[in-house]
Amino acid sequence: MECPRHRLRRPTxxxxxxxxxxELGFNQPDEPLDPEWPFKDxxxxxxxxxxxxxxxWNDKSESSAGIMAICEGCFAEIKxxxxxxxxx
Numbered sequence: 001m002e003c004p005r006h007r008l009r010r011p012t013x014x015x016x017x018x019x020x021x022x023e024l025g026f027n028q029p030d031e032p033l034d035p036e037w038p039f040k041d042x043x044x045x046x047x048x049x050x051x052x053x054x055x056x057w058n059d060k061s062e063s064s065a066g067i068m069a070i071c072e073g074c075f076a077e078i079k080x081x082x083x084x085x086x087x088x
Contacts, residue, residue: 006073015043016066018078026082040075 001011017024025045033040043051047065054061070078 001069001071003071003073006071009071009073010039011069012039012072012075013041013067013069014075014078015047016068017044017046018042019068019070022081026079040072042075042079 001009003009018026021044025048026042027045027048028040028042043065047061050061050064051057
């Protein structure tokens, strides 16, 4: 995908809360990337709670999450913010 900041990068998928939020948690799948779906994804603690209640990603858990595509460079920056906020 084409990113104005990182140029041409692979897409990743996050839940909308992570794009600008602070101290929301940063959850990723426990299993390694699937060759059939080689994209990283992440969600906040609130979305993780709904996911745990539902037991899977479904209409309810996905509708509260608001999935959006970003480049892997932006994904790395968002993930890094998680660690920086904890140090402050």
